[in-house]
Amino acid sequence: MTDTTSRPRRRVRTTTASATAAPSDPVTLAGKATINDIARLTGVSKKTVSRVINDSPLVHPETREKVLALMKQLGYSPDPQARGLAFRRSFLIGLVYDNPTAQFIVNMQYGALDALRDSGYELVVHPCDSSKEDYIDGVRRFAQQQKLHGVILIPRVSEDEQLATALREIGVRYVRIASIPLDQASNMVVTHDRRAGTEAANYLESLGHRTLGLITGPRRYRSTIERGGGFLAGLAERGIELPPDYMFEGGYTFESGVAGAEYLLAKSPRPTAIFACNDEMAAGVYKAAMRRGLSIPGDLSVVGYDDSPLASQLWPALTTIHSPIRDLGRQAAQMLLANEAAAPAVPRTVTPQLVVRDSSQRPKA
Amino acid sequence: MTDTTSRPRRRVRTTTASATAAPSDPVTLAGKATINDIARLTGVSKKTVSRVINDSPLVHPETREKVLALMKQLGYSPDPQARGLAFRRSFLIGLVYDNPTAQFIVNMQYGALDALRDSGYELVVHPCDSSKEDYIDGVRRFAQQQKLHGVILIPRVSEDEQLATALREIGVRYVRIASIPLDQASNMVVTHDRRAGTEAANYLESLGHRTLGLITGPRRYRSTIERGGGFLAGLAERGIELPPDYMFEGGYTFESGVAGAEYLLAKSPRPTAIFACNDEMAAGVYKAAMRRGLSIPGDLSVVGYDDSPLASQLWPALTTIHSPIRDLGRQAAQMLLANEAAAPAVPRTVTPQLVVRDSSQRPKA
DNA sequence: CTGAAAGCGCTTACAG
DNA sequence: CTGAAAGCGCTTACAG
Numbered sequence: 001m002t003d004t005t006s007r008p009r010r011r012v013r014t015t016t017a018s019a020t021a022a023p024s025d026p027v028t029l030a031g032k033a034t035i036n037d038i039a040r041l042t043g044v045s046k047k048t049v050s051r052v053i054n055d056s057p058l059v060h061p062e063t064r065e066k067v068l069a070l071m072k073q074l075g076y077s078p079d080p081q082a083r084g085l086a087f088r089r090s091f092l093i094g095l096v097y098d099n100p101t102a103q104f105i106v107n108m109q110y111g112a113l114d115a116l117r118d119s120g121y122e123l124v125v126h127p128c129d130s131s132k133e134d135y136i137d138g139v140r141r142f143a144q145q146q147k148l149h150g151v152i153l154i155p156r157v158s159e160d161e162q163l164a165t166a167l168r169e170i171g172v173r174y175v176r177i178a179s180i181p182l183d184q185a186s187n188m189v190v191t192h193d194r195r196a197g198t199e200a201a202n203y204l205e206s207l208g209h210r211t212l213g214l215i216t217g218p219r220r221y222r223s224t225i226e227r228g229g230g231f232l233a234g235l236a237e238r239g240i241e242l243p244p245d246y247m248f249e250g251g252y253t254f255e256s257g258v259a260g261a262e263y264l265l266a267k268s269p270r271p272t273a274i275f276a277c278n279d280e281m282a283a284g285v286y287k288a289a290m291r292r293g294l295s296i297p298g299d300l301s302v303v304g305y306d307d308s309p310l311a312s313q314l315w316p317a318l319t320t321i322h323s324p325i326r327d328l329g330r331q332a333a334q335m336l337l338a339n340e341a342a343a344p345a346v347p348r349t350v351t352p353q354l355v356v357r358d359s360s361q362r363p364k365a
Numbered sequence: 366m367t368d369t370t371s372r373p374r375r376r377v378r379t380t381t382a383s384a385t386a387a388p389s390d391p392v393t394l395a396g397k398a399t400i401n402d403i404a405r406l407t408g409v410s411k412k413t414v415s416r417v418i419n420d421s422p423l424v425h426p427e428t429r430e431k432v433l434a435l436m437k438q439l440g441y442s443p444d445p446q447a448r449g450l451a452f453r454r455s456f457l458i459g460l461v462y463d464n465p466t467a468q469f470i471v472n473m474q475y476g477a478l479d480a481l482r483d484s485g486y487e488l489v490v491h492p493c494d495s496s497k498e499d500y501i502d503g504v505r506r507f508a509q510q511q512k513l514h515g516v517i518l519i520p521r522v523s524e525d526e527q528l529a530t531a532l533r534e535i536g537v538r539y540v541r542i543a544s545i546p547l548d549q550a551s552n553m554v555v556t557h558d559r560r561a562g563t564e565a566a567n568y569l570e571s572l573g574h575r576t577l578g579l580i581t582g583p584r585r586y587r588s589t590i591e592r593g594g595g596f597l598a599g600l601a602e603r604g605i606e607l608p609p610d611y612m613f614e615g616g617y618t619f620e621s622g623v624a625g626a627e628y629l630l631a632k633s634p635r636p637t638a639i640f641a642c643n644d645e646m647a648a649g650v651y652k653a654a655m656r657r658g659l660s661i662p663g664d665l666s667v668v669g670y671d672d673s674p675l676a677s678q679l680w681p682a683l684t685t686i687h688s689p690i691r692d693l694g695r696q697a698a699q700m701l702l703a704n705e706a707a708a709p710a711v712p713r714t715v716t717p718q719l720v721v722r723d724s725s726q727r728p729k730a
Numbered sequence: 731c732t733g734a735a736a737g738c739g740c741t742t743a744c745a746g
Numbered sequence: 747c748t749g750a751a752a753g754c755g756c757t758t759a760c761a762g
Contacts, residue, residue, distance in 0.1 A: 034754090034755055034756085035755060035756060036755075036756095044732080044733085045732065045733045045734075046733090046755090046756080046757095047732070047733055047734080047757085047758095048731090048732060048733075050756070050757065051731090051732085053756090054757085057731095058731055058732080059731070059732085060731060060732085063731085063732085077506075077510055078755080078756070079450070079510075079512075079754085079755050079756070080510065080511065081446045081449045081450045081455060081512065081754090081755080081756090082450050082738090082754070082755030082756035082757090083755080083756055083757075084446045084738095084756085085444070085446045085447050085450055085737095085738045085739065085740085085754090085755080085756070085757090086737080086738055086755080086756045086757035086758075087738085087756085087757070087758095088738070088757095090446060092487075092489075102467040102468045102470070102471040102472075102674075103467045105467070105471050106467040106470050106471060107467075109490055109492075110492065113490070113492065122457075122489045122491075122507075122511060123489065123490055124457075124487045124488065124489055125474055125478070125488055125490055127474075127475065127478065141442075142487075144397075145442055145444075145445065146445065146487060147444075147446065254674070254677070254678045280678070283678050284678070286680065287678070287680040290680050291680075309467075309619070310675070310678075312619070313619045313645070313648050313649070313652070313675075315651060315652040315655050315656075399738090399739055399740085400739060400740060401739075401740095409748080409749090410748065410749045410750075411739090411740080411741095411749090412741085412742095412748070412749055412750080413747090413748060413749075415740070415741060416747090416748085418740090419741085422747095423747055423748080424747070424748085425747060425748090428747085428748090443739080443740070444738085444739050444740070446738090446739080446740090447738070447739030447740035447741090447754090448739080448740055448741075449740085449754095450738090450739080450740070450741090450753095450754045450755065450756085451739080451740045451741035451742075451753080451754055452740085452741070452742095452754085453741095453754070731762105732761105732762080733760105733761090733762085734760095734761090734762105735758105735759095735760090735761105736757105736758085736759085736760100737756105737757085737758080737759100738755105738756085738757080738758095739754105740753105740754085741752105741753085741754080742751105742752085742753080742754095743751095743752090743753100744749105744750095744751090744752100745748105745749090745750090745751105746747105746748085746749085746750105
């Protein structure tokens with residue numbers, strides 16, 4: 001029984017009729033119509049409906065309108081699982097990460113979701129422990145079993161060449177967010193951490209600081225090499241050499257920031273400024289300075305990195321480098337959704353910016 | 366062509382053979398075997414394999430062993446999309462929330478993922494804006510289109526009766542995390558925020574504080590009523606009445622904590638202790654106190670709520686209430702996975718605990 | 731521009 | 747304890 005009007009009449013359901021006829025009452029169909037209902041009620045084949053769903057140009061405009069109108073009326077949306085089964089891939093994007101700060105994860109999620117909104121794709125979170133031998137297996141199984149449409153990799157897992165290789169082998173698309181171009185442009189979003197590190201150096205040098213301290217992240221993080229390296233390079237360019245014993249390898253944690261500052265503030269001459277490679281460690285510097293009775297920025301200027309909410313919540317508010325993390329997430333997800341043909345020749349790039357607040361000033365004479 | 370040995374020989378792939386025969390080489394099948402391959406290679410029907418997958422008791426132990434052995438050898442795991450299509454529901458759990466702190470979201474995610482690990486279920490994140498009229502529609506569409514197995518609701522969306530009703534109507538299971546039992550026991554995890562608020566009051570009273578200030582969250586949050594209400598009740602029980610003008614309605618943000626403290630610290634007599642209903646606002650109290658040259662805890666004791674990382678990163682370290690958020694997430698997810706028959710009569714309950722650190726002491730004489 | 735048939739990888743309902 | 751048939755809601759490959 002086919003209803004060829006584009007706007008089916010509402011029918012009163014009678015027991016006898018409804019028991020035998022295929023349901024065609026828009027009310028009962030609400031929210032659970034299938035491609036078959038759309039096809040039957042518009043009088044076209046389900047293949048044609050499928051073409052409309054997939055934006056095929058091979059559909060007569062009138063036919064398309066008719067189909068779209070009914071879809072809208074019934075609130076129909078195709079079943080992602082059925083499409084996925086037929087397509088042999090899902091409409092899920094995976095976000096894979098290894099224990100960055102909460103703010104980083106959440107901002108990244110918001111950014112990715114910005115791009116995914118109304119796309120029919122959903123975001124599946126997958127934290128992992130990259131220090132474990134078999135973590136790559138875990139990610140591979142996750143990607144393969146869910147037949148992910150793509151994966152977003154953020155530091156530090158984004159820096160793992162073996163992970164990227166594993167994903168390539170099973171044919172899962174990925175975007176790596178990292179501070180240098182580790183991969184072909186279509187798989188990368190690059191954050192210019194080096195440039196930002198240099199900016200921090202230029203800024204502190206221009207204020208007049210000559211004795212500086214540096215608290216880095218773990219050596220195995222690429223971001224540490226870039227942020228810290230950029231800082232050292234910036235100072236060197238301006239004729240300041242930072243001796244190795246004025247550098248401290250932290251762990252991107254508050255506690256390591258405290259430890260680093262305890263170490264640096266015990267030096268003689270004492271540094272008049274410290275650049276910490278993330279805000280959590282900078283907060284640790286505050287604690288150590290206060291314990292020693294040093295005022296910020298009177299006795300010590302502090303510059304952090306990330307511009308997390310913490311930065312503006314410290315007292316005095318922290319001068320830091322703003323990383324547009326939500327933007328990074330948005331761009332990465334967009335790339336995953338974009339047509340593969342639209343691959344850029346040059347990797348997308350994002351440059352963090354210095355945000356001057358109240359934790360930095362000229363050193364005392 | 367059926368291979369009935371439980372451990373199929375490895376075969377060299379020859380072009381002619383492989384082109385015509387169904388693939389049965391365990392190597393080529395790795396990671397992409399289907400239920401048909403398992404059935405064929407073990408010589409049983411796919412229905413029997415399906416029974417093994419679903420832990421049906423109606424399978425001869427030997428048959429089960431044979432099937433499981435081959436599954437393991439081939440690294441087979443059933444396709445969640447195909448199962449989902451047949452089951453008419455997915456293996457996805459939704460986490461729905463409206464802008465709590467980053468730390469809260471992330472801990473909740475970790476907790477839920479703890480419970481989901483190796484279960485075959487995945488976590489899909491769904492932030493939303495409950496101040497928008499149509500946010501319930503958005504959540505409903507999300508749940509219905511993805512045919513979610515269940516949804517975890519955290520404050521404040523967990524407190525929205527209309528949302529719960531909408532989910533019930535479309536037959537989607539949910540667990541609400543909230544500070545009072547709003548729903549039947551099988552759908553609730555209750556956090557005893559009231560009791561924790563009372564504990565904060567008892568603690569400060571026992572130190573000797575008599576003039577106290579309270580900074581609450583927004584009135585529309587149930588947690589505010591419970592935390593703040595418990596605090597007031599605790600004081601009242603000990604004979605202390607906190608006048609209304611020593612209460613300030615904040616917004617659970619750092620800035621509102623600053624504003625609340627500015628207001629309270631200008632009062633005469635000045636409170637010797639402030640209870641802030643979350644740590645972010647407590648951090649705001651620090652800022653306001655420092656600006657006024659008041660020392661913590663010398664001039665002012667401060668107690669927060671949440672025990673976020675911030676609490677131990679402030680200086681002095683913040684006395685606060687520890688909420689076991691990760692536990693909450695784990696329990697909620699477990700309930701969603703559990704057999705519906707195992708519904709408890711009494712809602713699961715979690716009681717936050719006071720953590721004394723360095724921001725509180727006896728008031729000056 | 732359109733459609734009938736077969737198939738994606740599973741499960742349900744039924745029969746034995 | 748086991749299996750053959752039909753079906754979940756879509757798409758591909760082919761034909762017109």
